[in-house]
Every structure is written in structure tokens, then in C-alpha cells.
Amino acid sequence: MIVIFAILLIFWYILSGYFDLFHIGAGIICCGIVTLISGDLMLRSDRSLIQSGRVFISFILFLPRLMVEILYANLDVAYRILHPKMPIDPDILIVDTKFSGDVLRTAFANAMTLTPGTVTVAVEGGRFTVHALVRSVSEEDLLQNRSIQKRLSRIFGEGP
């Protein structure tokens, strides 16, 4: 609870930028109310603080690699859009994984939406339904090489 209160208060001061008595007081009151009402939403009580922090940091470490993938994906989509003949061959694929954590599944779904030619359509358990812009390329990436899955499972320490 105290950690959430501190995070919210830091966030408040970043957004307000004022440090007089009125704004500090209003910030403490508002953050207190929010912490009381929805404090258990941000951090799960069945996990220790260190575990939550580790998941958060590993997600941050995943971001730079994701940025490169996003840049590549955008250049690919831009090329296919601007190409006069539009070389696209869309299809729906099903990718099975053994991912179990919520954060991990969210990270994988978001990563797939942003990486070349795929949008995550539905998630049921570990099964992801994916719409691919170019079937052959995405089949190779997601079903044979499994590079995103491997990288994520290495970061989060769970089976691909």
C-alpha cells in the first residue's frame, strides 16, 4: 500500500510541477483516496514486491529489442502499402504457446501486434489467434523460428 502511495505521489508531482503547500496537500489527499479504493489493482497481493519489481524490470529490458522490431515492422508495412501492386496475402494463423502469466501473455500479444505483419485477434489460455498480413513470412516467424517466444521466455523465465 505504501509503495503504491509513493508511486502515485511521484506521478502526481511529475504531472503537476508545483511544490507549494496547496498542491502538496491536494496530492497527498488524492493519492490517499486512490490508494484506499484501488490499491490492490496495481500490485497483486499473492506476489511479493521483489517479484513484481523483477517482472517490471524484465519488461523494461525487453523494450529496446521491441523498438527495433517495431521499426522493422513499420518499414515492412509501409513498403507493402506504398508498393503499386500491394504484395499482401492475409490469413488467420493459430499459435500455441505454454505461456501462463498474465504479464507474459500481454507482452507476447502486444509484441506480436507490433512486429512484422501480425495482429493478435484472440487469446484463449495459451492459444493465440493471429491475423497475418503475409502468410508465408509470419508462418516462418511464429511457427518455425519462434524467435519472439524464445526471447520472452528467456526474459521472464518461463517455457516457450
Added chain:
Amino acid sequence: MYILSPLNILALICIGIGLFFMVVGAVGLIRLPDFYTRAHASGKCDTLGEGMMLIGFILYEGMTLISVKLLLLAIFIFISSPTAVHALVNVAHSRGVKPWKKGDERQ
């Protein structure tokens, strides 16, 4: 005469790249054949376009509180934009919108 600093030029380049991707996203909305492929265009190009423009604004602004706010905004967009696209596509899929296949007529 006003002379651009190297940082400002870098900021302008970032904003220019962002604008390019936003325009490509808009072109894609018109050119692509169906709902799903349009979701590709808007989801990917808008995310990177907005991200690059915000990075450009951060470089232009320098180390101030506004930059921190812009950085938070960029992080928020990178999380929320794919989620929004996923929500749209998920509803379309569960309502039975047929995806376009190669060789079909344009919708």
C-alpha cells in the same frame, strides 16, 4: 537570423519520420482491402509515428518537466495502441467478419 542547433535538427528529423509514418498509415487505410488489413496499417504506423513525433518533441524541449510528461505519454501510447487494435480486431473476429483472401474482390 535564427540558426538551428544540432539537437533541433535531430528533433526535426524525428518529427519528419513520424509524419511520414502517419501519412503512410492514412494511405494504408484507403488502399488496403478489408478491416483486418486496415487494422494492421493503423495499429503499426500510428504507434511508431506518434512515438517518433513525441521523441522529436522531447529532443526539441530539452530536459524539462514537459519532456518527462511527453515520455510518459509515449510509453502510454506504446502500451495502449496495440491493445486498442487488438480489442477492435477481436470484436470483429467474434462477430464473424470474414477476412479478405488473396484474389477476392475488394470490400
